[in-house]
């Protein structure tokens with residue numbers, strides 16, 4: 195079976211052939227048959243060195259034996275009980291020890307659910323309606339956060355998807371990442387229940403926070419009796435064991451976790467200070483429930499992931515990613531291609547621009563055609579980056595020196611090819 199043929203079938207039964215929008219790219223995506231370590235294998239037998247890594251979930255690479263074996267053992271004891279397990283308690287205890295303000299937590303199945311319930315909880319707790327989010331930050335696909343900035347001076351949000359009600363979107367105010375003044379303005383305009391932020395923006399390319407940005411958010415929330423929600427679905431266990439909160443030494447009131455936590459299995463968590471979390475049903479008046487919440491298979495995977503995290507792991511990931519981005523920058527410079535690389539720990543992104551990339555506006559000024567051309571050229575070299583400028587590349591512990599060398603060689607050929615094409619069109 196060829197990818198092209200399967201895509202024709204897929205298009206008839208799935209919207210543009212995929213189950214999540216980013217998975218589609220021109221002319222059609224490859225369909226994966228299996229994966230192992232740092233590699234994906236498609237139905238045509240082609241091998242790809244993977245930097246999407248389940249969009250950040252797979253810190254240990256594909257089919258990592260310790261996680262798979264733990265889950266295999268668990269499967270024989272049942273997969274869903276509908277009653278509590280000891281492991282759920284252990285998981286919540288462990289999370290509390292890593293994230294000091296996560297005094298209590300609740301398991302859900304996806305990052306979308308986690309942020310949706312975190313926002314409902316913040317609104318219920320503060321008895322306020324409005325939420326501040328940042329241009330370019332992604333918090334999943336529910337109505338409160340599928341909002342973009344309105345036009346003109348108003349900071350009221352407008353829906354960024356059909357089907358989202360304007361009546362609801364006006365309660366989401368869109369501010370600029372790394373711009374404290376835009377947040378101050380939003381606080382002046384309305385009573386704010388919560389500020390929700392990706393501490394490192396990882397869904398609009400990769401943008402780390404500028405110095406003191408997160409601390410300023412903490413201060414503004416305290417001054418205005420609003421809650422600070424750190425959406426650590428990407429940064430949790432990726433930046434460090436204690437996520438962005440220990441990395442930047444800023445504590446949130448409510449935290450959301452997902453991706454890495456599940457080691458490839460669906461689980462996410464929202465949690466926070468006891469006083470706030472006590473408001474969640476059944477102890478409190480903010481309703482939330484879920485059939486698969488805290489399911490034993492995902493919880494087993496999560497406990498194994500937590501067991502496997504170590505300082506030496508983060509050091510290895512950091513060194514690989516630094517070395518790779520340094521080499522890519524060198525290759526681009528030698529090829530006289532203007533490129534900015536943003537990197538933090540095991541995440542990186544490349545932007546075809548000559549200016550620093552510090553917020554969503556900067557990303558929108560980058561040459562996305564060049565990015566697409568690079569993506570296609572790398573795919574031909576057997577290297578798979580997430581197919582969008584507005585995503586982030588992730589390194590896993592399965593990426594070794596060998597993969598580093600293969601990636602740099604692939605970049606060398608791909609960037610030189612782009613340069614030849616550019617010279618021809620000049």
Ligand SMILES: Cc1ncc(COP(=O)(O)O)c(C=O)c1O
Pocket residue numbers: 249303304305306307309332333334335392396397425426427428452453462
């Ligand atoms: C920061 C952040 N929050 C929330 C989500 C939504 O998570 P999920 O796709 O598990 O619903 C994502 C997904 O990419 C994310 O990156």
